[in-house]
Amino acid sequence: MPPAVDLLVKDAELLVVDGEREIPGGWVAVRDGRVAAVGGPGAEPEARSEVSAAGRIVTPGLINTHHHIYQNLTRSYAPAVNGSLFDWLTTLYPLWAALDEEAVYVSAYVGMTELLMGGCTTSSDHLYVHPRPRLVDAEIRAARDIGFRFHATRGSMTRSVEDGGLPPRSVTQTEEEVLADSERLIKAHHDPEPGALVRVALAPCSPFSVTKELMTATAELAERYDVRLHTHLAEDRDEDTYCLETYGCRPVEYFEDTGWLSDRSWVAHCIYPNDAELRRLAGAGVGVAHCPSSNMLIGGGTARVREMRELGLPVGIGCDGSASTDHASLWMETRGALLLGRYRGGPGAMTARDALDIATRGSAQCLGRADELGHLRPGACADLVVWDLHEVARAGALSDPVEAWLRCGPGRAWTTVVGGRVLVDRGEPVLPGLRDALREHGRIARSMQRLG
Template sequence: MSSLLLQGLHLVPMAGDPPVIEGSLRIRDGLIQELGDLAPLEGEEVRRFDGLYAFPGFVQTHVHLCQTLFRGLAEDRPLLPWLREKIWPMEATHTPETLRESTRLSLRELLGGGCTTFQSMESVWHTSAVFEELSNHPVRAILGNALMDDKTVPGLPPGFARDTQDSLDETDRLIEAYHGHDDRLFFAYNPRFVLSCTEDLLREVARRAQAKGLRVHTHAAEHPGETQAILERYGKKNLALLDDLGLLGPHTTLAHCVQMDEQERAILEQSGASVAHCPSTNLKLGSGIAPIHDLRSRGIPVGLGADGAPCNNRLDPLTECRQAALLAQYQAGPGKLRAEHAVRMLTIDGARALGLDTVCGSLEPGKSADLVLLDLDAPELGRGDPFTRLVYSASRHHIRQVLFRGEFVNPASLWEQP
């Protein structure tokens, strides 16, 4: 049994009252054992971090590791031209080795920014290379191959989309090889979005996800051009269509949910599906602002995501947290979404959105010892509660340590790997 005591911390557990606990946190075998006023045990390793604030490891509910090499190469376009003219052609050039490199570059930024758990939609081909690379690094992830089997979609690079059965066979191979690996890598079905898939595939994904108890992760109601095309093709709004196909449920995460009318919001609420809010991307592609305050008020789980590096162009959790908080002040009125709520989206609500809230997202006994230690007393961060300082004033430069399962993470080492 290995035991580690972290002392001298302001602990921000994101679980009940009080919001801040002064003292120490004990980690045993990668799990949080207790927190509070704790004396060292005999033979226990002790580390002091006087004055640092300890938050749960940050959670990103929607990223694309496979796109990180394309940062800066897909500027100034709305969603559909951005995909057709830039992203799909670039993704089509990936090899297993470029995907491994893209994964390492992503992890350096994600882990360096305090993100210890994320959900990623990968590309159509070679997703096993991403799983293989992730298996070497200290992180928890839900991911899957992007499903694109509709070969009539305009702008598809030759050979990029796969046959329906081939797409499904690939999911079977990935599940068999990687789902549940080390209890930290998990497969999810990733239909890219309604417009990239045949109806047959979408129905089969819904059936298989239910039968196998696996998650579904897709883009929905992102941009007016996309939702209009769905309406013209199916005669239904995006959320109503997903519901009719059987794709919505507590096992589903929808990225974006910007373009929804009242009926669609009610469908989302009743389904139990969660939302991955990607505020920077929604602004950069001109998609709009998701109604986060309203969705949260309805009890819909909402987490945060950077989305892909080419549409952000950062993968930084604190950037999205600040952006989400600022947009909510504008959209719902100052104070409707407090800084503490924004931090919840970054931690426990993000974990809940991914169905991982019994594993991570808060500092509670029995949960994984995933932590971010920050210096929030730096003079440039001013005063106020730690949530206000973290959301509005701090940046990744104030992060001093990141731990995953009780082990100290060194993101810079990712550069040194072959």
């Protein structure tokens, strides 16, 4: 008799192992934070702990490739919600200047909890506002306290309004400060080992918020330490105009000129590259974080996801900012990708399985972890979700559990497992620090929004 596994998730209506394999009545066995085995009914191993997935679908954990978690402190901020992207940014930058370590910690704790409840087991975060030091350290501390799998990206802005950029001086830094802190964070927190819970990437905010010199130096630093690169790219028509006026070229050409056109990079949005630029990005292996809800709410266009995937670009899902999307549900973003894909390309352009594949294996590719995340093959990190759709919402959806999972709804995580640890159980987070974090979050958000 083989030794008992640590955790057995069993009796699933359907287990989605990856984009090629599904097992009706399937089970997943977990040992030492990894998937030990998967199988069908009648062959389950002994386990020290069990989770019943009876009547529910089980998938790999969804992966968030672009976010600004701190922005949940200014969600749905009335003076900003109906402006253009640049209007929205210039309204909110002064509020974000109040960020400190406590604000970042509680926003990260609450934001990561919300991600877990929406079926997300790994997230990146793009923290690019640095009015005070060691803010990225604070969100990494929150991730470790929760047990969440986290890719912190050290964002930066150096071009203030005085330098021809958008942000006020209060939230920017010098190039020397950015590079020194980027190197410190890599040395202090980046874990390159398989199964890592915390990794660090480098992420100047955008072409209009940093200098060309910083973009180039950041790419060189990432090469030296073998970490990934992330930024916003081709997000807005105004960005085209800005790059042409400031650098004499379009955003993708500028991206290439600064040494970023490589498979080390993944970019957020990527809405406005032309056909030739899209082929150049694909040829270099650059990944794209597709952010459906944010794109629709800001009203600035959406990525050509079908064409990107046909060209071979890794495409993942991103929530984007908590003050532009105003939620952190990867289920909602995956459904948004399904709807937008069909809206853009017709009924055959996107299926629920396509959207799930983007949110799992595609996202894992963007983060450079396709070998161990985004699927449930033996040896993968044991990051998985047992999904809950209320029986009323699913009534009549009998023929295809995957299509029903994304077309019906709303969907939520019934059980979320990260590295073999149950962090959401029966729809509720299993996090002792949540109540205190919510209380402090409310206090800080009221102060930041000047609501007394």
